[in-house]
Amino acid sequence: MPVVFIPALLRPLTGGASQVEAAGETVRALIDNLEAQYPGLRERLVDQGRLRPNVSVAVDGEVSPIGLLESVGPESEVHFVHAISGGSR
Amino acid sequence: MSTPTYSVLGTRPIRHDGADKVTGRAIYGADVHLTGMLHGAVLRSPHAHARILRIDTVKAAALPGVKAVITAADFPQGPDRIVDLGEGDTPLSYIRGNVLAIGKVLYRGHAVAAVAATNAHIAEQAAGLIQVEYEVLPCVLTAPDAMREDAPILHEDLETTELGKKSGKVSNVAVHFRHVLGNSEEAFAQADVVVERTFDTATVHQGYIEPHNATALWNEDGRIHVWCSTQGSFVVRDVTACILDVPVQRVRVTPTEIGGGFGGKIPVYIEPVAAMLSKKTGRPVKVLMSRREVFEGTGPTPGSHMTVKMGVDKTGRMIAAQASLAYEAGAYPGAMVGPGGMCVFASYNIANVTIDGYDVVVNKPSTAAYRAPGATNAAFATETVVDEIAEKLGMDPMELRLMNAAKEGTRRADGPKYRRICCVEVIEAMKNHPHYSAPLEGPNRGRGVAVGFWFNAALPSSCTISVNADGSVNLVEGSTDIGGTRTSIAMQAAEVLGIAVERVNPTVVDTDSVGFTGVTGGSRTTFATGYAAYEAAQDVVRQMKERVAKIWEVEASAVNFEKGAFSAGEKSMTFAELSEKLGSTGGPVVGRGAVNPRSAGGSFSGAIADVEVDPETGRVSVLRFTSIQDAGKAIHPSYVEGQMQGGSAQGIGWALNEEYYMSPDGGMMNSSLLDYRMPTALDLPMIDTCIVEVANPNHPFGVRGVGEANIVPPPAALANAIYRAAGVRMNRLPMKPSAIMEAIWAKGN
Amino acid sequence: MPGKVLVNTTINGEATDFRCEPRQSLLECLRDILQLTGTKEGCNDGNCGACTVLMDGRPLTACLVLGVEAEGRNITTIEGIARGSKLHPLQQAFLEEAALQCGICTPGFIVSAKALLDRDKNPSEADIRLWLANNLCRCTGYDKIVRAVQKAAAEMRA
Structure with missing residues (x-):
């Protein structure tokens, strides 16, 4: 099952766990499954159907340009990281 | 692993725009001249933090030669929303407020009003005649001071966000984030040498030699054309459309040559102002910043x-x-x-x-x-x-x-x-x-x-390549060329096509003429637009192979392409020889590349x-x-x-x-x-x-x-x-x- | 506002006259009246050197000279540096040495460097750096500019 790394600020929602397993073939599905396990988590990452401003998702170490639509493999590592913008502000 | 050998990559050709740039012929933003053009000037705040109580433009408007005076009130004031600028989401209200101050000025140099007049001197003089009544507020200039409990507050509605959660308390701290790996406290106890130091760095500016500029024409049919020096023509298009509340389709941005950016020419400042002045006057309007305006009114990098x-x-x-x-x-x-x-x-x-x-x-x-x-x-x-x-x-x-x-x-x-x-x-x-x-x-x-x-940064880029009958190609791209990227992009196409880079004509075009392309920034242009050029060139090769196959009556998959020559069995034909035959084998060949790389x-x-x-x-x-x-x-x-x-x-x-x-x-x-x-x-x-x-x-x-x-x-x-x-x-x-x-x-x- | 003044001058070898307001700088006159936009504006206060032109062979920043001061003078701008359809050795060297990135400072550097090479056929690196300290470049770190001037000097001596 994919392993999701929980950002430090969200660990209160996972009882302190920094890594959790969650099923899902896309980032969106994975977040939905996480939400079932840890209510409140989705709202911290997603707003109006998209990743919040400044949040990016990295699957297997690479930041996805398509966010919630990104595919996740059964062995994948998923991270929610700070979005790097070149500064369009 | 063997290192691939290249014939074009790694060489040092003269850049395609070189002659124009050493003879003074290249057209930068300030060089744009349109018939009937007016000149704009921006009035900026003399205070670092103040409430705007009243703006009186009567005297300024009465000065002979003045054609329009505008403030934030002249712009659409729709509800706030998050806008995706192709490179990070931002609340529209922040961009709008920075273009012309709404209610409060937040720094000395914050734009407050703008004027269009028959020449720049009159415009400047008129800006000085705009009377603004301020209630000056205490200011705060450094992060440690702004984080104090009793600090003056810049935005009365700003709360600290911690990954999607708001603090419920007004603050100058917009965001707090934390990364934790392992347990640093425990690990420090095991360390033999520990060094802890505190550092401060001053605000510095990118310092590009060319000041910001924008020329805009708001046409009678509602179409808006903007010429400016920018790192991202599509950013300018999208932000200008948002601020003016018009469909993107009505805004066309022509990126001129650009005199440096280093990140500082990504944000939009005067483009919507020039456009609104043009709307009010029915004439094209050019706005140029002075060096002082560049320092005081545009984004430096954080202290x-x-x-x-x-x-x-x-x-x-x-x-x-x-x-x-x-x-x-x-x-x-x-x-x-x-x-x-x-x-x-x-x-x-x-x-x-x-x-x-x-x-x-x-x-x-x-x-x-x-x-x-x-x-x-x-x-x-x-x-x-x-x-x-x-x-x-x-x-x-x-x-x-x-x-x-x-x-x-x-x-x-x-x-x-x-x-x-x-x-x-x-x-x-x-x-x-x-x-x-x-x-x-x-x-x-x-x-x-x-x-x-x-x-x-990765970000999307687009490119098309058209094959000319003499075996040269025209390459169309949307990345402003700040440091020779026309050539570094053209070289990647030339490498694929097996032709000399001098046989590629790279052109940077306006936003109507090429697919979406992210900013020239994030070190991405040679990487991502080069990638798009590579894809476009591969597309050309695919199509050309089909033509060869037709001529030789073989399967396209049987055609090889190497070092600028197509071959199948004993037969061989150069890229240039085939280019001559395109008209008689099915018409033009246009390759396209559109990429959104996963990671840079x-x-x-x-x-x-x-x-x-x-x-x-x-x-x-x-x-x-x-x-x-x-x-x-x-x-x-x-x-x-x-x-x-x-x-x-x-x-x-x-x-x-x-x-x-x-x-x-x-x-x-x-x-x-x-x-x-x-x-x-x-x-x-x-x-x-x-x-x-x-x-x-x-x-x-x-x-x-x-x-x-x-x-x-x-x-x-x-x-x-x-x-x-x-x-x-x-x-x-x-x-x-x-x-x-x-x-x-x-x-x- | 006093009326416009007629100024008779020579620009890039051609007798040229133009009418300007007394308050207009030579830079404005070149760019806005004569459409010689190769001379660039970077600061309008004499500090960046992007508007360097030659007046009777002497380099100066056109933003600090009034248009009316050009009366009877001989002005050379970047548009007058090439020899017909052939680039000046400095221009060629800037291209070959990749001595420009954005190119906005380039006209000023080339005009400045021409004035140096007109005076000194074999300047040292230190001479070049001192002479070009009037011109700011933010892209290149000056390394390739200095090398281009050295290369052009060698070319011109040959």
Whole structure:
């Protein structure tokens, strides 16, 4: 099952766990499954159907340009990281 | 693994726009001239923080020659929303408020109103006749001051956000983030050497030589055409459409030649103003910023207040690190502290790390990107601490870095593991560089080193290639060319097509004429638009193979293409020979490439600096400087070197001289190029370069962007050199003569 | 506002007259009246050197000279540096040495450097750096500019 790394600020929602397993073939599905396990988590990452401003998702170490639509493999590592913008502000 | 051999990549052709640029023929934004054109001027706030009570434009409007006066009230004021600018989401209200102040001014230089007149002198005079009544408010100018409980508040509705959760309390801290890996507190207890230091860096400006400019025509049919110098024509289009509340389709942006940007020409300032003035007057309007407006009204890069703590065991292995980074966003949220937090320990493999970052608004211009935004500040802190640790251990500072260098598989503090990176190779290249082992003799001299990392951006790019009957091709792209990218992109197409780069005509076109293309920024242009050109060229090859197959009556899959020639069995035909036959075999061939690369693959850079410190005056002379950087594959080595030299020079200026020198009431005291002291030819030595090539797996030719990482190490390298020359550890930028003398005197006491 | 003044001058070898307001700088006159936009504006206060032109062979920043001061003078701008359709050795060297990135400072540097090479056929690196300290470049770190001037000097001596 994919392993999701929980950002430090969200660990209160996972009882302190920094890594959790969650099923899902896309980032969106994975977040939905996480939400079932840890209510409140989705709202911290997603707003109006998209990743919040400044949040990016990295699957297997690479930041996805398509966010919630990104595919996740059964062995994948998923991270929610700070979005790097070149500064369009 | 064998290194591929290329016929075009790695050569040094003359750039396609070269002749225009050495003869004065190239058209930059300020050179645009339209029939019936009016000239605009912007009135800016004299106060760093004030409420706007009243704006009276009557006198200004009455001045002969004045055709229109506008304020924020002339713009649509729809509800706020998050807008996706192709490179990060931002609330529209912040962009709108920065273009022309709404209700409050938040920094000296904040635009308040604008005028269009028959010439620039009248426009300027009229702007001076606009009467604004202000209620002056107390201002706050640094992150530590702005974070105090009793600090003046810039935005009455701003609360601190912690990953989607609001604090419920009004604050100048827009964002707090935290990265935690392992347990740094426990690990510090195991460390044999721990160094903790606090650092401050001043606000600095990108300092491009060409001021911002915009010319706009609001046509009678509602179409808006904007000509301007920008790093991102599509950003200008989208933001202008948002602010004017018109469909994107009605806005067309022609990017002119651009006189430098370094991140500072991504934001939109005067384009919507020029457009609105044009709407009011029915004539084209040109707005040019003065140098003072550039300093006071456009985004510099954040000043910062940082604490970095690192612990090593007695062998030098880094086992724990903590950082607290508070960056000044300026008037609106968006300091580059996120990337700062991701870069602060990016060069090292450390198992236990805690990083806190704070995005803090202050009464200074809204900050913008500047070459590896956020990373230089952070590296100044980290690399100075690493140097001090090496000294305490009695270890060679390069050995300490090499021993702890991040590599493929190293987990970063923000979570992901690195893919193939080149930190080790860069550090080894530094160690092996003749500069590092060259003797440095004489009093008051010292050598310092530092390394740095920048992520680079990927983002979408589009490109089309049309084949001409003589075997040349026209390449159409949307990336403004700031430093020779027409050529580095054309070279990648030429390599695929097996033709000389001189047979490719690259043209940068307006937003109606090419697919969406992200900014020329994030070191991405040669990487991503080059990638699009590669794809477009491959598309051309695919189509051309089908033509060959038709002519020879074979399957297209049986046709080979190599070094500019198609072949099948005994038959062979060159690219040029086939190009001549396109008309009679099915018509034009147009290849297209549209990419949105997954990840840009970061770049590491190192600097070796020799300095001499004058103990009487504190003046630092840079005697020798070497920049080392991973380029993945250097497409045009001269322009790769140029990026490294330019980034180094900017890093040296940031380190030694440059700063926004602020009065207590928030005025920039040095807003001219005389007093904001950027390096001249006399201040610098030749800058040696050493290009390391570790192919980027995310690019067909292995390209990594080279525009940014090179600015990251210089301030720390110079600080470490100054320590060896003068015996003082500098914890503040700039390390100007007075600061050095204060440190020397403090040490003496 | 006093009326416009007629100024008789020579620009890039051609007798040229133009009418300007007394308050207009030579830079404005070149760019806005004569459409010689190769001379660039970077600061309008004499500090960046982007508007460097030659007046009777002497380099100066056109933003600090009034248009009316050009009366009877011989002005050379970047548009007058090439020899017909052939680039000046400095221009060629700037291209070959990749001595420009964005190119906005390039006209000023080339005009400045021409004045140097007109005076000194074999300047040292230090001479070049001192002479060009009037011109700011933010892209290149000056390394390739200095090398281009050295190369052009060698070319011109040959």
